[in-house]
Amino acid sequence: MLRTALTPRFLGLLGLVLVVGVVFVQLGRWQLGVAEGNAQREAVEAARAAKPAALTEVLGPHEPFPGELSSRPVTVTGHYVDGQVLVPDRRLDGRAGSWVVTPFLVDATGGTLPVLRGFVTDPAQAGAPPTGTLTLEGGLAPSESPTDAVTPGPGEIASVDTSVLVNTWSGDLYNAFVFLSAERPATGPQLTKVPTPLAPTGVTWRNAAYAVQWWVFAAFALWLWWRMVREAHERTAAPVVATAGDNGAREHS
Structure with missing residues (x-):
């Protein structure tokens, strides 16, 4: 043949x-x-x-993070507390820099929520968070996985890993963090916001x-x-x- x-x-x-x-x-x-x-x-x-939901209606401190909440817009009221950290080796619009992650004490539950306030190219740009009672709006994301790809320095963590933050911050910690999109009242200098990543979309x-x-x-x-x-x-x-x-x-x- x-x-x-x-x-x-x-x-x-x-x-x-x-x-x-x-x-x-x-x-x-x-x-x-x-x-x-x-x-x-x-x-x-x-x-x-999607209309933003109150955080207290969808997730509580220590609760497992449901996959369907990824990228879900939420609102939460409380105030920032001490313990701000930087997450180095991040990129935004082709620029290298760090994420600024600040603990936020939720008034309704007393739990601590990690908030990604923004992106900076120089750690000195992070500054102190606003004081007083604030209402935040942003997208929810699950805790990141641990990584050895980055060696964090003083005041830094390698990833937004709540298993690390629970040993750093006091109080009941949420198994999630928020990509901040709006802060009311908006006071003081604003950091460059990091867009909420979308959950896996498939085809x-x-x-x-x-x-x-x-x-x-x-x-x-x-x-x-x-x-x-x-x-x-x-x-x-x-x-x-x-x-x-x-x-x-x-x-x-």
Whole structure:
């Protein structure tokens, strides 16, 4: 069958099939990108449309963090307390710097909530947090994982890891932190806000199914070429078998 496949006719047909297959594979990749893009856009729109909920209605101190609360806008009232730390080796808009994370004592529960107040390129820019009673608005995020990629210096932590902060700050700690977006009343210099990251969005299944269809078409085109080669080989081999049978019959006669 290899000899049949290597004939000019089938080699030319194979080249055409490969070109078509590459086109189909690229179309599948494009559809998959559309699927991911649609899911991302829907997640952004949903996050922007969500009405902020009071933190006390969705999460309490020490409670496990439900995955569906990722990126959820919340509001909380209380005041900042001592214990501000920096999280180095962070980037924002192509700039290297640090996150400024400050403990916030929640009036309604007495729990301590880590608040990511903003981003600074120089630790000296962090400054002291505002004083007095404040109402914060921002997006919730789960505690970050521990990391050895960063060696923190004095007043720094490697990541926003509540298992580390619980040994640093007093009181009942929330198993979450807030990406601050607004502070009322807004007093004093404001740090550069860090946008709340979106939770994993996956894909939209309709477009993902289209992607799979294109890849199936590519595989089918290659299978169809192989089927044509096999049938052509069987047609050329059949007369040889018949001739051999005739010769054997004549010898017996």
